[in-house]
Amino acid sequence: MQRGQMDQKRVADTPEIELFVKASSDAESVGNCPFCQRLFMILWLKGAIFKITTVDMKRAPHVLKTLAPGSQPPFLLYNGELKTDTNKIEEFLEEKLAPPQYTKLGCRYKESTSIGEDIFRKFSAYIKNPNPGLNDMLQKKFLSTLVKLNMYLETPLTHELDQNPHATESCRPYLDGDTLTLADCNLLPKLNIVKVVCKKYRDFDIPAELKGLTRYLDNASKKDEFRFTCPNDAEILIAYQSVAKYLNAK
Template sequence: MQRGQMAQKREGDEPKIELFVKASSDAESVGNCPFSQRLFMILWLKEAKFLLTTVDMKRAPDVLKDLAPGSQPPFLVFNDEVKTDINKIEEFLEDKLAPPKYPKLCCRYKESLTAGEDIFRKFSAYIKNPVPALNEVLEKKFLATMVKLNMYFETPLPHELDQNPNASESTRLYLDGDSLTLADCNLLPKLNIVKVVCKVYRKFDITAELKGLKRYLDNAYKRDEFRLSCPKDVEVVSAYQSVVKYLKK
């Protein structure tokens, strides 16, 4: 278990926050876990002071069994209160770390919350498929979810049309606008895995044809909150090595 301070010393009435995440194979950096990265990003975007603890599950210390018996990382300790449900942690942090001290991360459009929701499931079916004859069908289903998400990024949102009624294409940076939101914290870690795994095991890149999606990822990788919370590519590749099917005929 490795602990690293993600902020300066707490001041005044700052809550005491510790985020426990899955460790990498070297047991020090962040491992391949989109749920861990999701919470990591939320706390970073909230500009909260927190302690990040990586947990090597092969040698999980007894203290974890005392903190969250039966649970797997990620989980959160907030002022000595343990939280283990990912969605509830997100809601809790949005409620407790609220304006004016902390930025709001909720979306203005409900469609942003569900954009890309099928991608990871279709990707998993595609990448884990052991039957060569089914590969083309599964690939098409997976790509269809990418095209659908791309369309969401290319379509102007209402506030963009308010600013320019003649806009035919969106220029926004992220899912819900020009600020990262809870929806991005959920989607981006999954897209990073998709990008890395598909490139290595399927020789597939997100092409320039998916203009909106490519713009989104390019913008996201410029943000420290996303880029620096990503696991190393080698961690992602290694995590999928045992489940990916090579489709040898």
């Protein structure tokens, strides 16, 4: 097959992908939704050609109500086929957008996919509590989830020990190794929310002593696929202003 024919075939094989994400409060940019950012990151990391459509759910056009009635973003159109479940969309994209044309994003280590899964739940309990008497207990439970994540990030993985059997501390930039994976696409948007909301309502910063976690967030902040898919901090705070509580004296 000649080069021109190969290029034409590649174009013909390129799927039409449109990702619908939550719009910001001014309906101009991407709003606060970790599930939307998760899929946005996945498509970007895979090197796919896709269209992003922001959906203002307060003024959703009739065509969207027809397309996905009762659904909340994110949802995906893949060659005209509608997908509405975030986890299933992730699995679908990993299967359909496969090597050699697209980047594989699956993890080598099962632990990478589950670490940090309890952070958001403990964070929510901590940040929604208005009672100062419960704050220390809830903060300790929340902090323990960050410590657990930090320990995983500081512990050398098998491939690191293969390269250096005497390694006692990992220096990998991301959860599973040297590149961002599906696990990072799931966790990083949530950690970004945690950072912004805890600072506002509890004056709480992720402790610098958690070196693995600090390194992880610093490395992620340098990646376009993460920082350019993040909502503005103001959007995150708008989303939480009705549920996050300042501590009130009892």
